[in-house]
Amino acid sequence: MNALDDHTLLAAGAALISAAAWGFGSLLFKRLLAHSTESSVAPPVPAALNLFKNTIALLVVGAFWLHDGAPIPELQAVPWIMLSGLLGFAIGDSLYMAALPLAGVQTTSMLGQLHVPMAALGAFVFTGHEISMLSMVGMAVVLAGVFGVLSAVRAPDAIAAQHKQRGVLLALIAAVVYAANVVIGHHGMQSVPMSAGAVLRVTSGMLGAFLIAPVLDRRGVAPAWKELVRPLHEPGLWKGLFVASFFGSALALPLFHHAMKELDPGVAAVLFSTTPLFTLPLGLVMGERHRLAAWAFTLLGFAGVALVVAGS
Numbered sequence: 001m002n003a004l005d006d007h008t009l010l011a012a013g014a015a016l017i018s019a020a021a022w023g024f025g026s027l028l029f030k031r032l033l034a035h036s037t038e039s040s041v042a043p044p045v046p047a048a049l050n051l052f053k054n055t056i057a058l059l060v061v062g063a064f065w066l067h068d069g070a071p072i073p074e075l076q077a078v079p080w081i082m083l084s085g086l087l088g089f090a091i092g093d094s095l096y097m098a099a100l101p102l103a104g105v106q107t108t109s110m111l112g113q114l115h116v117p118m119a120a121l122g123a124f125v126f127t128g129h130e131i132s133m134l135s136m137v138g139m140a141v142v143l144a145g146v147f148g149v150l151s152a153v154r155a156p157d158a159i160a161a162q163h164k165q166r167g168v169l170l171a172l173i174a175a176v177v178y179a180a181n182v183v184i185g186h187h188g189m190q191s192v193p194m195s196a197g198a199v200l201r202v203t204s205g206m207l208g209a210f211l212i213a214p215v216l217d218r219r220g221v222a223p224a225w226k227e228l229v230r231p232l233h234e235p236g237l238w239k240g241l242f243v244a245s246f247f248g249s250a251l252a253l254p255l256f257h258h259a260m261k262e263l264d265p266g267v268a269a270v271l272f273s274t275t276p277l278f279t280l281p282l283g284l285v286m287g288e289r290h291r292l293a294a295w296a297f298t299l300l301g302f303a304g305v306a307l308v309v310a311g312s
Contacts, residue, residue: 089205145301
């Protein structure tokens with residue numbers, strides 16, 4: 001096996017570990033956001049949890065940027081990169097986390113897969129990138145897998161069903177936002193060092209949290225910002241947040257960017273989309289139970305993602 005093969009295998013392994021780490025982090029984030037009768041500390045709002053996660057992420061990607069000494073991106077690329085970070089790290093991740101306790105990790109992560117065909121459609125509309133017949137078949141397969149999981153993962157009662165519907169809507173909007181983030185980020189990150197671009201994107205996500213918090217919390221700017229930073233001064237939340245953020249940011253993000261740098265974008269996209277495949281066994285270990293149909297439709301959805309990317 002030559003050196004190129006070794007690098008490819010290591011990068012592929014990094015992508016898979018990143019997908020698994022994000023899946024495990026999602027399970028932990030769901031627990032943090034759920035109300036617990038055993039805890040006297042109220043759970044953080046999704047935007048606050050996301051800000052904490054992004055703070056950890058900035059420390060990690062900032063260290064990588066200082067280590068590799070990459071130059072600052074050119075001025076014309078900065079607005080696109082910052083917009084990508086606002087969409088992905090501020091709005092998309094906050095919506096995704098808000099959906100977790102309502103729709104469940106498996107449903108939310110499967111709906112997240114929709115961003116791959118959505119991004120392909122976005123590239124077709126805005127950049128003229130052609131969509132092959134294989135990609136269109138893949139899109140249909142992804143939809144079949146997602147709808148299959150939605151039907152297989154049933155809510156236990158009427159109230160839970162209402163919560164799930166709201167969570168599904170939030171996850172769908174998150175998928176649209178992620179797709180826009182991919183299209184815009186691809187445009188902005190052309191010829192930009194990965195570490196420098198990542199620092200700008202995460203920074204934009206952190207700043208964006210303070211912009212969208214008052215929109216989500218209608219009590220006003222001051223109460224919204226106070227709730228946003230509450231986890232920073234409540235030690236009762238630190239332990240769980242650090243563990244979840246370690247897997248969701250400190251571990252997943254560097255591996256994600258390493259794989260993005262070393263792999264073909266299509267291969268990387270497929271490997272990153274394996275998160276729902278990991279959340280099933282990880283959720284099983286953590287006490288979540290799903291019907292066999294959910295496992296089958298999860299595999300079907302992933303196969304659809306692979307077809308979309310293969311046809312791109």
